[in-house]
Amino acid sequence: MATSTRKPILISGAGLSSLLLAQSLLRASIPFQIFERDASVSFRAQGYRLRLSSEGLDAIESVLSPADFQKFWDTCGKTSGAGGGLTILDALTASPPPALPTEESSEEKANAKPTGPPMSLTSRDGKTIGISRGDMRRLFMACCEPFINWSHHVTAYELTPSGVRAVFADGSKSIEGDMLVGGEGIYSGVAKQVSGGKLKTYDTGARGIHGQAPSTAFKGLGEGVWAVRDTSRNQGDVFAITNVRPGDMDDPTVQFGWTMGSHPGVIRAPNDDYTMIGAPAASIAQELTANWHPRLRPLFEQMDVSEAAFWKITCSTPTGVPEWSNEPRVTVIGDAAHSMTPAGGIGANTAVRDSALLGNLLAEKGGWESGVTEAYERGMREYASEAVRASYGMAKTQFGIHIDENSKTHLTLSPPNPDDQV
Missing domain, CATH: 3.50.50.60 (FAD/NAD(P)-binding domain)
Incomplete structure (x- = not known):
C-alpha cells in the first residue's frame, strides 16, 4: 500500500x-x-x-x-443440469412433486405484494456458479x-x-x-x-442444519442444483438444498455440502443451544431424513458428523x-x-x-x-x-x-x- x-x-x-x-x-x-x-x-x-x-x-x-x-x-x-436451474424433488419419492395449480383467485391477486424480481440461478455461461x-x-x-x-x-x-x-x-x-x-x-x-x-434483525423462528458428506454420496443425484422437500410431517415441512458439481463425484476425499431447513418448531437443538455442533446436529438431521428415498439418504447417512452445525434463520x-x-x-x-x-x-x-x-x-x-x-x-x-x-x-x-x-x-x-x- x-x-x-x-x-x-x-x-x-x-x-x-x-x-x-x-x-x-x-x-x-x-x-x-x-x-x-x-x-x-x-x-x-x-x-x-x-x-x-x-x-x-x-x-x-x-x-x-x-x-x-x-x-x-x-x-x-460451475454446475449445469436442468437448464442450469433448480430441480425440486419430493423427499419420499425422489421425483418432482405434482404440479401445483397456477391459477390465482382474484382475492389472492388483489392481496399479492411485490417481493422484487426473481434472481436466476444461472449467472454466467449458462451455469450456476458457486x-x-x-x-x-x-x-x-x-x-x-x-x-x-x-x-x-x-x-x-x-x-x-x-x-x-x-x-x-x-x-x-x-x-x-x-x-x-x-x-x-x-x-x-x-x-x-x-x-x-x-x-x-428479527428471529424468524425457523431453524436449520448445515452438513457435509463425501462427494461419492451424491452420485445418486448427479450434477445439478437440487432442492428436496418433505411435506409429510404434521408439524411442518423439512427441506434440503445442495449443489452437486461435476468432476468430483468419484473422489471420496472431496466433500460436498448440503443445507437443511424447516418450518418453525421442527428443528430444535438440545436445550435450545444452537451453538452446539457435531453429533447433536448430525443426529437430528439423520432422524429427520430416515424415511427419505434411498437416492437421497446417503447425503445424511454418510455425513461428516464433526462438520454438522445448527443455524438460526434471521431477517x-x-x-x-x-x-x-x-x-x-x-x-x-x-x-x-x-x-x-x-x-x-x-x-x-x-x-x-x-x-x-x-x-x-x-x-x-x-x-x-x-x-x-x-x-x-x-x-x-x-x-x-x-x-x-x-x-x-x-x-x-x-x-x-x-x-x-x-x-x-x-x-x-x-x-x-x-x-x-x-
Whole structure:
C-alpha cells in the first residue's frame, strides 16, 4: 500500500464484505485497518457454500484486478443440469412433486405484494456458479493480512473533531480514522449506534442444519442444483438444498455440502443451544431424513458428523432497509445493514454489491470525503431493500414464517455463529 498522510478507513469485522471492501481500498492505495473479534482466520468454521448471482459476480469482478478475478473464477464451481436451474424433488419419492395449480383467485391477486424480481440461478455461461465461504474469504484476504487486527471486538464508536475511533469490548479504543465501516454482521454494535436502533434483525423462528458428506454420496443425484422437500410431517415441512458439481463425484476425499431447513418448531437443538455442533446436529438431521428415498439418504447417512452445525434463520425488517440520519463518518455494509434469509441466496450477493459501491465511491475521492456515506447509503438502500423484500417473500413460502415489528429481534438469539458475518 502506498504511503499516505490520510488517516485510515477503519473496518469492523473481517467477513466477506469487509475483506472485499479492503481489496478495493488496496487497489486505490487508501489506508485501512480491519478489527476482527476472532483470534485468527481459523478460529471458527466458514459456513455453507454460496451461489453467486450475475450481480454478485459483476460486483466482485469490478473490485478485483483481472488476474485476481481470474484466480477467483477458476476457484468457483460451475454446475449445469436442468437448464442450469433448480430441480425440486419430493423427499419420499425422489421425483418432482405434482404440479401445483397456477391459477390465482382474484382475492389472492388483489392481496399479492411485490417481493422484487426473481434472481436466476444461472449467472454466467449458462451455469450456476458457486464457491465455499472459506475459499472466498481466503481469496479476499490476500494481501490484507498485515492490516487485520485479530481479537479486537468492536462494540461502538466515538466521533472526534476530525475523525472517528472504534471502541472495543474491553473499553479501549482504536487509532483515529477518517471513517468507520461496520461490517461485523447481525450483532453489529456499529449498526445499532449509527442507525439509532432502527436497524434490526428479527428471529424468524425457523431453524436449520448445515452438513457435509463425501462427494461419492451424491452420485445418486448427479450434477445439478437440487432442492428436496418433505411435506409429510404434521408439524411442518423439512427441506434440503445442495449443489452437486461435476468432476468430483468419484473422489471420496472431496466433500460436498448440503443445507437443511424447516418450518418453525421442527428443528430444535438440545436445550435450545444452537451453538452446539457435531453429533447433536448430525443426529437430528439423520432422524429427520430416515424415511427419505434411498437416492437421497446417503447425503445424511454418510455425513461428516464433526462438520454438522445448527443455524438460526434471521431477517431484517421485511419492508426494506430503514432510513436513519446520515453520519458522514460512519456507515454499515453486509449483514450489519441488511440480514436476509437464505431463500434465493441473495444475502451474500447483496453484501458484495455494498463493498463494490462503497469502495468505488471512496476510490473516486481518493479516500473519505463528506458526502461519501450519504451517497453510498442512498444507493445501497435502493437495491438492498428490494433484495430484503424478495428474500422475505420467498422465505414466507419456503419456511412458513411471518415476522413484523413486534417479532423477537436478534438480541434474544444465541451468541454469534459462523454464518453471522457476511
